Amino acid sequence: INAALPNQEPIHSDITPYKIVTSYNNFYEFGYNKDDPQANSSQFMPFPWQVEIAGEVAKPGHYHLDDLLKGMTLQERIYRLRCVEAWSMVIPWIGFPLSALLKRFEPTSRAKYVKFTTVLRPKQMPAQDSAFSSIDWPYVEGLRMDEAMHPLTLMAVGLYGKDLPNQSGAPFRLVVPWKYGFKSIKSIVKIELVEQQPLNTWQKIAPNEYGFYANVNPQVDHPRWSQKEERRLPSGLFHPNIIPTQMFNGYAEVASLYKGMDLHKNF
């Protein structure tokens, strides 16, 4: 982590303080309140960590995270994170492009999508054991192959120059900055290359509210929250930091991935 290349791009917006990034987030495995992930994740053991690479690849197998990181150049990327709940942050991640990892395992021509799975550890993740949960654990997410191979798509192992804290998806997570935060799946134990579009967890729970793509899009409202604006944290009480939400969260370079697609239908 210390050897990570520093961020090269100019920073246009204020970075959200470390304390807020690590004390306010959704990680439903640890509880449904925003402060639960920090409060309930101290029992979680992120090391040692194994990741299974499976499906349509030439070299499937179980790999130690250390081995996956070998030969990868860690770099700092400062990304905007937009939650579907209409709040947002700016976070300095440490990681490497997912494309570098996938290439190493040689996806076959039948690999059309990437399916990610979060670890299942009810003893260390209290909400996975809850009788009141609407989520069918483990948490699953997916990307189309070209989205996964896009240079912006990051596998993160750190933030703010440190290892990922447990509540932020330690030790190994996805960051897709042009999609709503729930796409950026945490604590990944399985990466599977598949032919069919995977059914991601939130789409399974409420298909009218959450789609597969989940691209940040101010023109497509969520039934519960307006997506035209967002509150960028930190946000004051009497002068909330309300800013207009940008298409693809401001990452216009991904627009070509969705040429010709109806983004109202494919939300």
Next chain:
Amino acid sequence: MPILVRRLLIFILGCWPASTLVWGAVQQNLGGDPAQYILLQTGFWALRFLLISLAVTPLARLAKQRWLMVHRRMLGLFALFYGILHLLSYYQFILGGNLERLVSETIKRPYILVGAPALLILILLGVTSTRGWMRRLGRHWQQLHRLVYLALILAWIHLYWQVRSSYFDAVLYGAIGLVLLSFRARNYLIKRI
């Protein structure tokens, strides 16, 4: 304990959640998003005081503690107080005081659309909670104040429609509400028979 002392105690207890929120905001220890925290807490306290005020009559009857009845009004008014704080914090802290958005969000979001009449009922009942209005309305007063049951049901739907990953709160508050409402239903049926 003299009635005035009891009243004062309930008043202090009722103000306690609001004061901790104000103090927390001043000290900046309400977490990463104080606006969301205050919104959530005022909403829950409105619902809690609604349930507490609805628990007074069954408690007074079953435990034969008639003195409790005197305090029902103040507890109900605290439900109204936190309901108004809930609306104001949404309007100012979340929407930045944008009235146009308050109107459009209320119309567009079903969970807000059911919350709004719940608060309107509480306002109506709060205004007519005085002795003067009791006298003026006579036997209609009680009929009017039965709207509180509707307010409770709407407030619960407002909570239920916001469930994302856990049904815990909806089940907990729903179960308490159901017990309190079934007490009324039972009495109503006994009278009819």
